[in-house]
Amino acid sequence: MTTPSDDAAKPVPVRVVLPADPLLGHPEQEVVARLWRRRQTATGWLYLVGLPSYRDLEDGGVEAAEYRVWVRAPEHVRPVDGVDYDQVPTEPLPPPPPKSSVREVLGERRPSGWVLAKAREGRGPARGVLHAPDCEEAPHDSPLLDVQRALDAAENPGTRLCTLCGCAQELTPMLRGFDSIDSSDAGPGL
Template sequence: MTTPPTTGAVPVPARVLLADGQELTARLWARHETPGGWFYEVGLPSYRNTEDGDVEPAEYRVWVRAPEHVRPVGGVSYRAVPTERLEKPSAVREVLGPRRPSGWVLLKLDGGRGVVHPVDCEEAPVGAPALTLDSALDAAEHPGTRLCSLCGAGAELDPLLQGFVHGFEGED
């Protein structure tokens, strides 16, 4: 399989270890980090037959695992090689887990009562319009409305409703 050159990329030499133990110099086109490690796209020198029956130089492109199948060439800089890295999750995301969807919904009950839920709560009404934080706080201040305790809406909204007055030294 031959592949045309990558647009705008300038390959650099790299040593490739073949399955039979041979080592040859190839052209390194790109690097890609995956959860399983690094893969390098290399162009191996080859030949191909033309339509008129002649033979011409060609390049066979393949992704190989690094460092098992590819090695640097001394004195060559690899800084300009297009490199795609995995996005590393922040330490905060690793500890807290994935973010919840933003928004709140109001479950209306009989007699003007209601319950405020985050949009991802199991008890949230399906198809209810999402409320902004300010709208959720306004609804929560209504005397007949409570905050869902199943999903933690109370723990999230109470400090905003109370103005963060609880828990600070010297405050009643």
């Protein structure tokens, strides 16, 4: 709890909606409180309001006080007619961090791991295709494989590596060694 002298800002009146209590039969109520500050968050606005309260004194007496709490706006606050809220200290949502130049050039990273799409079961060795998790051909209900499990699956003669999503380009050097990359695998200009 705080007293009005605890803050140098000058509060303005605002209506605060108190919740209903159906067990006690109390309907929703509004009380006039003091608005100290506003803060924008990713999920909406919060208002720091001072609700009238009482405080016990050491000598057994009671004095008026203020209980400050953050409440959601507009769900729990209403304006008071004729009050100017332009002077209330306001903290806007901070701007998002700037994208790095590397991220701007390369784009967002794809999810880590690989996904094994199993082919129809039949005779012969197990068959399947390894994909990046965001590949259009990847099954959405398969678990993500870490690099070791993906390499183990790739060593199976019945497993292919998808060339659409880059799985083949990422895993082939780890399977066969980096010396196995020739100019046709390396891309244009190399």
